[in-house]
Amino acid sequence: DVLIGPGSKELMFLLQLVYYGDLVIPTPSWVSYAPQAHIIGRHVRWVPTAREDHWMLTPQELEAICKKDPQRPRLVILNYPSNPTGRSYTVKDLKALAAVARKNRVVLLSDEIYGELHHHGRHVSIARFYPEGTIISSGLSKWCGAGGWRLGVFVFPPALRWLLEAMAVVASETFTSTAAPIQYAAVRAYEGGLEIEEYLWHSRRILRGIGTTIARRLEGAGVIVPRPQGAFYLFPDFENFREELGRRGIRTNEDLCHRLLEETGVALLPGSAFGARSDALTLRLAYVDFDGARALTASHDVPREKPLSQTFLKTYCDAPLSAVERICAWLLR
Numbered sequence: 001d002v003l004i005g006p007g008s009k010e011l012m013f014l015l016q017l018v019y020y021g022d023l024v025i026p027t028p029s030w031v032s033y034a035p036q037a038h039i040i041g042r043h044v045r046w047v048p049t050a051r052e053d054h055w056m057l058t059p060q061e062l063e064a065i066c067k068k069d070p071q072r073p074r075l076v077i078l079n080y081p082s083n084p085t086g087r088s089y090t091v092k093d094l095k096a097l098a099a100v101a102r103k104n105r106v107v108l109l110s111d112e113i114y115g116e117l118h119h120h121g122r123h124v125s126i127a128r129f130y131p132e133g134t135i136i137s138s139g140l141s142k143w144c145g146a147g148g149w150r151l152g153v154f155v156f157p158p159a160l161r162w163l164l165e166a167m168a169v170v171a172s173e174t175f176t177s178t179a180a181p182i183q184y185a186a187v188r189a190y191e192g193g194l195e196i197e198e199y200l201w202h203s204r205r206i207l208r209g210i211g212t213t214i215a216r217r218l219e220g221a222g223v224i225v226p227r228p229q230g231a232f233y234l235f236p237d238f239e240n241f242r243e244e245l246g247r248r249g250i251r252t253n254e255d256l257c258h259r260l261l262e263e264t265g266v267a268l269l270p271g272s273a274f275g276a277r278s279d280a281l282t283l284r285l286a287y288v289d290f291d292g293a294r295a296l297t298a299s300h301d302v303p304r305e306k307p308l309s310q311t312f313l314k315t316y317c318d319a320p321l322s323a324v325e326r327i328c329a330w331l332l333r
């Protein structure tokens with residue numbers, strides 16, 4: 001049972017509209033889940049997470065929220081690989097989260113829009129372990145680099161067909177359908193094949209190369225940063241610089257963001273946009289400012305068994321690397 005629409009974001013909005021329940025999301029979470037709930041008037045329960053867990057949800061934290069009122073209907077959104085952290089869950093994590101979700105009969109929306117961009121191609125869906133209660137969300141935007149084409153996909157289990165039907169009613173009264181030419185493009189994308197597998201393999205190697213290089217560089221400068229496992233984001237935490245930044249008048253992640261933009265020209269997003277407290281010194285860094293087509297062509301000439309060299313990354317993906325150099329120089333100024 002599959003529903004397609006003009007972007008998974010639109011489908012998420014429809015789901016929140018038709019499903020009467022609290023929205024449960026970990027802190028930090030992608031920027032649109034909570035505003036959608038606010039527009040519709042749903043309660044948002046932010047679940048705290050810990051730096052030691054790389055800001056990912058633990059079964060204990062989910063259980064603690066569900067235990068407060070076990071009968072309450074809840075929509076839990078899990079996103080992995082994650083925007084903003086670039087982290088994903090292990091199979092063990094997924095099994096444990098699935099057990100809590102089943103016990104509390106939550107509706108689970110598994111936002112796997114970056115699944116194909118797991119840096120080692122090892123994405124696993126929680127739907128394997130909680131099939132009856134999981135809706136998988138994905139689309140063309142990220143792995144096809146087609147965010148403007150607007151095609152999102154929800155995959156429902158038989159037990160949640162009633163939700164698909166309710167969403168289809170609203171879809172029929174609002175956007176009607178996804179534009180036909182885009183549907184044809186999606187048919188081609190989802191047919192897969194060798195050409196698409198090759199494209200994904202090289203995309204992953206490039207993202208893995210930039211992500212780990214930047215994370216290592218930031219770590220070397222004293223910034224705490226979860227090592228990325230997928231997507232194209234990092235979530236650096238400048239806690240170790242709190243005193244020094246305080247002396248420069250920087251006390252919140254919004255201050256930090258503004259000052260970095262003004263003084264280094266590098267644009268990041270404050271952690272608060274993802275639900276972090278203002279006084280947490282976390283930011284989201286996206287490392288996509290390079291010519292992907294050029295980097296992909298060049299990656300074909302590098303033997304498959306080799307990681308991409310620093311020279312390769314400097315030549316084809318320089319903007320994010322030099323932006324991070326500017327951030328490090330600014331920190332140690």
Ligand SMILES: Cc1ncc(COP(=O)(O)O)c(C=O)c1O
Nearest residue numbers: 007008009030083113139141152
């Ligand atoms: C985690 C996450 N989910 C969903 C979306 C929305 O994607 P779509 O283009 O399918 O609406 C994004 C886009 O930034 C995202 O980062």
